[in-house]
Amino acid sequence: MADPRPVALDAFGGDKAPEAIIEGAALARDQGVPVLLVGDAEKLKGRVPKGVEVVHAPGIVGMDEPASAPLRKKTDASIRRIFELVNEGVAQAAVTCGHSGAAMASALHVLGPLPGIDRAPLATVVPRRDGGQLVLLDLGANVDCKPMHFAQFAVLGESYARAILGIEHPRVGLLANGEERGKGNTQVRAAFPEIEALGLAFVGNVEPLGALRGECDVLVCDGFVGNVMLKTVEGTVEVVGAILREELRRRYDGLLGRWLMQGAFRRFRQRTTYDSVGGAILLGVNGVAVVGHGRADARAVASAVRYARNCASAGLVATVRARAQERLDTGESEAAAIVGAPFRGRPNG
Amino acid sequence: MADPRPVALDAFGGDKAPEAIIEGAALARDQGVPVLLVGDAEKLKGRVPKGVEVVHAPGIVGMDEPASAPLRKKTDASIRRIFELVNEGVAQAAVTCGHSGAAMASALHVLGPLPGIDRAPLATVVPRRDGGQLVLLDLGANVDCKPMHFAQFAVLGESYARAILGIEHPRVGLLANGEERGKGNTQVRAAFPEIEALGLAFVGNVEPLGALRGECDVLVCDGFVGNVMLKTVEGTVEVVGAILREELRRRYDGLLGRWLMQGAFRRFRQRTTYDSVGGAILLGVNGVAVVGHGRADARAVASAVRYARNCASAGLVATVRARAQERLDTGESEAAAIVGAPFRGRPNG
Numbered sequence: 001m002a003d004p005r006p007v008a009l010d011a012f013g014g015d016k017a018p019e020a021i022i023e024g025a026a027l028a029r030d031q032g033v034p035v036l037l038v039g040d041a042e043k044l045k046g047r048v049p050k051g052v053e054v055v056h057a058p059g060i061v062g063m064d065e066p067a068s069a070p071l072r073k074k075t076d077a078s079i080r081r082i083f084e085l086v087n088e089g090v091a092q093a094a095v096t097c098g099h100s101g102a103a104m105a106s107a108l109h110v111l112g113p114l115p116g117i118d119r120a121p122l123a124t125v126v127p128r129r130d131g132g133q134l135v136l137l138d139l140g141a142n143v144d145c146k147p148m149h150f151a152q153f154a155v156l157g158e159s160y161a162r163a164i165l166g167i168e169h170p171r172v173g174l175l176a177n178g179e180e181r182g183k184g185n186t187q188v189r190a191a192f193p194e195i196e197a198l199g200l201a202f203v204g205n206v207e208p209l210g211a212l213r214g215e216c217d218v219l220v221c222d223g224f225v226g227n228v229m230l231k232t233v234e235g236t237v238e239v240v241g242a243i244l245r246e247e248l249r250r251r252y253d254g255l256l257g258r259w260l261m262q263g264a265f266r267r268f269r270q271r272t273t274y275d276s277v278g279g280a281i282l283l284g285v286n287g288v289a290v291v292g293h294g295r296a297d298a299r300a301v302a303s304a305v306r307y308a309r310n311c312a313s314a315g316l317v318a319t320v321r322a323r324a325q326e327r328l329d330t331g332e333s334e335a336a337a338i339v340g341a342p343f344r345g346r347p348n349g
Numbered sequence: 350m351a352d353p354r355p356v357a358l359d360a361f362g363g364d365k366a367p368e369a370i371i372e373g374a375a376l377a378r379d380q381g382v383p384v385l386l387v388g389d390a391e392k393l394k395g396r397v398p399k400g401v402e403v404v405h406a407p408g409i410v411g412m413d414e415p416a417s418a419p420l421r422k423k424t425d426a427s428i429r430r431i432f433e434l435v436n437e438g439v440a441q442a443a444v445t446c447g448h449s450g451a452a453m454a455s456a457l458h459v460l461g462p463l464p465g466i467d468r469a470p471l472a473t474v475v476p477r478r479d480g481g482q483l484v485l486l487d488l489g490a491n492v493d494c495k496p497m498h499f500a501q502f503a504v505l506g507e508s509y510a511r512a513i514l515g516i517e518h519p520r521v522g523l524l525a526n527g528e529e530r531g532k533g534n535t536q537v538r539a540a541f542p543e544i545e546a547l548g549l550a551f552v553g554n555v556e557p558l559g560a561l562r563g564e565c566d567v568l569v570c571d572g573f574v575g576n577v578m579l580k581t582v583e584g585t586v587e588v589v590g591a592i593l594r595e596e597l598r599r600r601y602d603g604l605l606g607r608w609l610m611q612g613a614f615r616r617f618r619q620r621t622t623y624d625s626v627g628g629a630i631l632l633g634v635n636g637v638a639v640v641g642h643g644r645a646d647a648r649a650v651a652s653a654v655r656y657a658r659n660c661a662s663a664g665l666v667a668t669v670r671a672r673a674q675e676r677l678d679t680g681e682s683e684a685a686a687i688v689g690a691p692f693r694g695r696p697n698g
Contacts, residue, residue, distance in 0.1 A: 144535050213584065
């Protein structure tokens with residue numbers, strides 16, 4: 001039976017908040033996903049769609065504030081409250097399109113890390129040339145990583161591919177500038193044996209071109225490099241689209257080419273950017289936490305909400321937890337020591 | 350007056366060597382660029398196009414050999430001999446599609462670094478959405494970089510943009526995962542003030558999406574990250590092309606869409622991969638050194654030869670040398686100390 005609990009949605013995160021968020025909540029509701037709008041009830045008054053409940057949380061974390069703001073000065077922030085609702089069992093998952101650093105810090109602090117996890121990476125799915133899907137992580141949450149963090153990302157990404165993409169033995173690759181063992185920078189060379197020792201279906205170093213062609217299902221890298229790769233995919237799609245449109249305009253005098261391309265472009269954009277899932281998922285925390293695009297519109301917000309619900313329904317957190325306990329060293333984690341939030345026994349997803 | 354000297358071309362570098370190289374030499378000759386084919390004369394016998402001369406250099410460096418092979422065991426390698434021909438004043442530029450590490454080591458050893466330069470980066474040009482061109486460097490020659498290396502790359506890339514793209518005041522960006530100062534990993538944060546101190550038109554941190562939209566003319570990064578970015582561009586073009594073709598096939602039952610797309614695809618591929626220039630250029634050495642695609646076909650080889658000739662004609666090396674002397678600390682360089690090849694006074698380009 002489907003979990004009847006709502007998805008907690010941060011009403012004050014994102015470039016187009018709260019308008020696009022409110023509209024997105026209505027869309028999600030229409031699509032059969034119950035939503036809790038979390039934010040300043042005073043500001044939301046008179047604008048809340050019918051059938052959508054509001055949870056009051058007046059604090060708003062601006063994009064220029066430190067990631068730690070909701071942990072210290074703004075403990076009443078909506079970006080923190082959504083995770084508390086998951087932790088309290090009120091919501092089945094949390095979604096924000098706000099400050100991704102603040103989202104990560106709040107999720108880690110409130111939900112706590114899963115056993116064996118020190119860093120919570122952001123992951124998304126990129127379409128491959130062979131029609132398959134590539135899980136890419138980390139996307140920016142952790143820019144400087146130690147070898148053990150790469151290993152943790154490998155376990156998290158692999159579990160995601162099993163739970164959400166239904167791949168039985170996901171092939172895990174380490175992002176590098178060449179396929180031979182020994183390629184990569186200092187961090188990558190040090191991470192290689194750590195991932196190898198996990199006993200996953202590790203295919204070794206994989207280049208971006210190879211990964212996008214289908215040589216692996218999960219691609220592991222640090223947050224700096226992953227962010228560069230994801231944003232390069234997005235940028236290239238834009239450049240290619242602009243060049244194609246220009247070429248077609250030049251050759252076919254506009255109308256015909258444009259008419260032909262319109263639908264195709266819309267569809268490939270849906271597949272080639274992470275708009276299709278509405279955002280990235282924060283893995284390694286004890287609950288489902290989705291971080292949407294900052295520039296998400298109502299459709300993307302609804303999509304992120306559906307995505308969060310689907311991850312919860314698929315038992316993502318339970319799958320990840322089991323795999324982490326099986327493959328990682330589950331002593332007192334660095335993250336738990338830092339945020340003062342030891343692993344909680346009660347599963348949230 | 351055009352330099353009448355030939356371009357030295359490594360006949361035994363690349364996946365399709367020597368056939369594609371020989372054919373490429375003939376193409377370049379037809380296009381008015383004189384070529385010297387460098388390699389084992391015995392193996393080339395009876396296959397050399399009319400009007401193309403051969404310089405005997407029997408050693409071949411395989412892709413599995415160390416980059417230092419032409420410096421130690423194989424000093425007679427064709428990948429080394431091409432740079433000697435430039436250094437001797439016989440050739441105006443050198444081109445290889447072989448082992449890029451061996452090409453870099455040979456060029457640095459034989460031609461020597463320019464004053465103030467410790468690391469020779471590979472650079473290429475990527476088309477931007479606004480119709481402009483983005484100089485991207487380093488592309489893989491140097492995976493672990495110190496702050497001063499980033500600064501050297503900035504000066505080299507800026508000089509390239511002035512000499513080859515004709516931009517008077519190229520805007521230089523530092524590749525990062527966010528635009529705010531303080532973003533980036535440890536290396537990037539340390540490189541920022543070093544680049545800032547050069548007095549170039551430095552626009553600070555730039556994200557891949559911003560760079561591809563036109564926020565800067567030169568994008569500086571270490572060789573690991575640059576390689577990931579370049580290969581992600583190539584991979585994304587493939588994925589987008591595959592998805593578009595599939596969508597068009599599905600919607601228009603093949604023929605019409607395919608016919609319309611064919612020319613446009615060919616043209617955007619020419620603009621969106623570095624096939625258009627036939628390869629990357631090694632900057633910071635005392636001569637023009639072009640490293641072509643390993644998988645270059647005859648057309649790409651000819652394109653790399655033309656590109657090398659154009660860089661020499663434009664006085665690239667002289668422009669770079671002047672800028673390096675003006676902006677960098679030109680004491681005894683690390684590279685000169687390592688390869689035992691002090692800066693030579695005689696300009697090669």
